[in-house]
Amino acid sequence: MAQHGHHVASSQKALMLEMKSLQEEPVEGFKITLVDESDMYNWEVAIFGPPSTHYEGGYFKARIKFPVDYPYSPPAFRFLTKMWHPNIYENGDVCISILHPPVDDPQSGELPSERWNPTQNVRTILLSVISLLNEPNTFSPANVDASVMYRKWRDSKGKDREYIEIIRKQVLSTKADAERDGVKVPTTLDEYCVRTQVPPTDDGSNLLYDDYYDDEVLDEDEEEDSDNGCYNEDDSGTEDS
Structure with missing residues (x-):
């Protein structure tokens, strides 16, 4: 049992550091809280649909459940909001290679390098989930009907709108x-990119952000802002896989 206790201590510490x-x-478009303050292993996630995508204006809730030996084993990511997507199961579980343990499984078509490893973290998971929403993987779908429908839309270049x-x-x-939770969903790129969740600190460390996300700046170069790590519509969903 001592082993188990060691895992708990180290995974709790890892999770506290990640939460901090x-x-x-914050990752743009995400709001993260603990489901219950006393439990580091269950996180509640609110995802805002990125502007200029089909998810614009959406408010999607999910849970991340961490194993005791995190980060050696991957967490599970489950949507609570109903999602129609090739890589999301009926029950909301997200099927994404980064969340699969790194066993060698030639059947899956995944390289071990695309799977979970301890250098992955919540930040990389959130970014993967957002890119998955916009660019589904139809190789081994979790929702076959959604996958067929998505492919029809993609292959018809958007004519099939179902x-x-x-x-x-x-x-x-x-x-x-969103209304029930008192949440204002961002609908412009400016609002989406502003890191609103950060309480101002007194040590000046957030000055950089304030300057960087100055409204004027973003209005001028809305096209050039791909380097600030924010969502950029140009590089998603255009290439055929």
């Missing part, structure tokens, strides 16, 4: 959730 880092430098219309309906249905 994500509060100081997939997109379902997503827009789901986005609209999240408005009620």
Whole structure:
């Protein structure tokens, strides 16, 4: 049992550090809280749909559940909001290679390098989930119907609108959730990129952000802002896989 206790101590410490880092430098479009203050192993995630994508205006809730031997084993990521997507199961579980343990499984078509390893963290998971929403992987879908429908939309260059219309309906249905939770969903790139979750600190460390995310700056170079790590529509979903 001593081994188990050691895992708990080290994984709790790792999770506390990650939570702190994500509060100081949030990932754009995400809000993260603990489901219960006394439990480091269950996180609640709110995801805002990135502007200029089909998810714009959406407010999606999810949970991340961490194993006791994190970061040696991957967490599970599950949407609580209903999602229609090739890589999300009916029950909301996200199927994404970065969350699979690194066993050598030639059947899966995944390289061990695409799978979980202890250098991955919540930040890399969140970024993977966002890119997965915009660029589904149809290789081994978790939701076959959604995958077929997505491929029809993609291959018809958007003429077959069934997939997109379902997503827009789901986005609209999240408005009620946002209102109930008292959340204002960002709908412009400016709002989406502002790191609103950071309480101002007195040590001057956030001055850089204030300057960087000055409204004027963003309005001028909305096109050039791909280097600030914020979502940029140009590089998603255009290439055929």
